[in-house]
Amino acid sequence: xxLIYVFIVLCSVHFFGLHFRLGSxxxxxxxxxxxxxxxxxxxxxxxxxRAYKFPKKDRLFNKPINIFFITLIISAFSGYFYHNQxxxxxxxxxxxxxxxxxxxxxxxxxxxxxxxxxxxxxxAIIYMVVFxxxxxxxxxxxxxxxxxxxxxxxxxxxxxxxxxxxxLSAFYxxxxxxxxxxxxxxxxxxxxxxAYVFILGFRTLAVTFLFSSVILIFxxxxxxxxxxxxxxxxxxxxxxxxxxxxxxxxxxxxxEQTKTQFESGDDYIRVLTFDFLFNTVNVNFGSIFxxxxxxxxxxxxxxxxxDRGARQNGFIxxxxxxxxxxxxxxILSLFAFLNILRIAIFKKLPKDSIYxxxxxxxxxxxxxxxxxxxxxxxxxxxMIVLYLITYTSFINRSTKLIxxxxxxx
Numbered sequence: 001x002x003l004i005y006v007f008i009v010l011c012s013v014h015f016f017g018l019h020f021r022l023g024s025x026x027x028x029x030x031x032x033x034x035x036x037x038x039x040x041x042x043x044x045x046x047x048x049x050r051a052y053k054f055p056k057k058d059r060l061f062n063k064p065i066n067i068f069f070i071t072l073i074i075s076a077f078s079g080y081f082y083h084n085q086x087x088x089x090x091x092x093x094x095x096x097x098x099x100x101x102x103x104x105x106x107x108x109x110x111x112x113x114x115x116x117x118x119x120x121x122x123x124a125i126i127y128m129v130v131f132x133x134x135x136x137x138x139x140x141x142x143x144x145x146x147x148x149x150x151x152x153x154x155x156x157x158x159x160x161x162x163x164x165x166x167x168l169s170a171f172y173x174x175x176x177x178x179x180x181x182x183x184x185x186x187x188x189x190x191x192x193x194x195a196y197v198f199i200l201g202f203r204t205l206a207v208t209f210l211f212s213s214v215i216l217i218f219x220x221x222x223x224x225x226x227x228x229x230x231x232x233x234x235x236x237x238x239x240x241x242x243x244x245x246x247x248x249x250x251x252x253x254x255x256e257q258t259k260t261q262f263e264s265g266d267d268y269i270r271v272l273t274f275d276f277l278f279n280t281v282n283v284n285f286g287s288i289f290x291x292x293x294x295x296x297x298x299x300x301x302x303x304x305x306x307d308r309g310a311r312q313n314g315f316i317x318x319x320x321x322x323x324x325x326x327x328x329x330x331i332l333s334l335f336a337f338l339n340i341l342r343i344a345i346f347k348k349l350p351k352d353s354i355y356x357x358x359x360x361x362x363x364x365x366x367x368x369x370x371x372x373x374x375x376x377x378x379x380x381x382x383m384i385v386l387y388l389i390t391y392t393s394f395i396n397r398s399t400k401l402i403x404x405x406x407x408x409x
Contacts, residue, residue, distance in 0.1 A: 012380020017143030079293015161377025291330030318371035
């Protein structure tokens with residue numbers, strides 16, 4: 001089961017883009033290999049009526065995810081009603097949501113937490129290695145690069161699938177460092193992860209990462225003195241990091257770019273994107289509530305959004321974050337999605353697992369203006385975190401029951 005787990009996780013990030021040299025068709029082959037394997041395993045469990053390895057009470061996300069799937073299907077039929085796009089093509093366009101099935105697979109595998117944490121850390125290291133190699137050999141490509149991609153403010157805007165491993169590993173390491181400050185290796189790896197988040201070149205992700213780190217420290221202990229005890233070493237390393245010229249230039253240029261965007265007013269690309277999607281493409285409130293449907297290139301609706309909108313004018317729904325999510329999938333799907341996130345964020349966990357809550361806080365905040373939480377390659381990692389929350393909650397509750405029974409004896 002461990003090998004199957006590793007394989008499906010690698011499929012969820014499309015092997016970190018390393019399929020690129022084999023041809024673009026391999027991307028789809030990876031998806032359909034995963035789909036076939038997932039449906040086969042889940043189907044076998046259903047036919048043979050095998051029981052879950054977790055009690056019903058501890059399967060925290062089963063119903064919320066199933067409800068979310070239903071709302072996505074509704075959005076597909078809404079796309080047919082409002083834009084005459086085939087529901088089958090719409091479902092095919094949003095097939096990445098099937099990586100949510102990884103949660104159900106993990107419930108059946110019941111893989112131990114420590115093994116999964118090891119795979120997360122290894123995943124982060126692989127991501128860093130691939131990213132670094134691509135950076136060094138650019139413009140030669142070993143992973144998919146956007147057409148006309150260049151360096152922006154000194155950074156290659158490379159959207160490599162698997163960055164979720166890096167952010168999750170960072171929060172895990174920070175959590176472990178807070179538990180035991182003698183383990184300086186965790187603090188080192190945390191800053192290494194932050195360095196890679198930083199060199200992505202996206203202001204929102206870097207700022208949200210730091211903000212979420214502060215939240216993690218606060219969640220661990222609300223005592224001001226203890227917060228300062230953990231924060232001072234981080235601030236010291238942060239100060240040293242800021243002394244690097246390229247870091248200072250990025251920050252200063254980022255501030256200037258933000259000012260320019262605010263001064264642009266109606267000409268700001270996100271404003272133009274919103275106007276195009278919600279005033280030109282959207283039909284009425286019904287299509288906002290149920291969703292316009294994920295566009296499929298080749299249909300009239302798909303050509304309008306993906307060709308005329310995205311390719312010709314740069315109007316990409318992902319740039320609107322969760323608002324763009326509403327355009328495609330509807331308010332109904334957003335509520336269902338937020339319900340999953342609500343449980344993940346507010347589920348009370350032991351102090352050594354706070355990083356799991358914080359990971360979703362980071363994704364929600366960063367997704368106000370980006371598509372980080374529903375970007376291709378992120379769903380598999382999110383399902384791993386949901387499983388870890390489930391596993392941790394189950395172990396925690398079981399331990400309390402054992403202690404309670406022992407006390408009675």
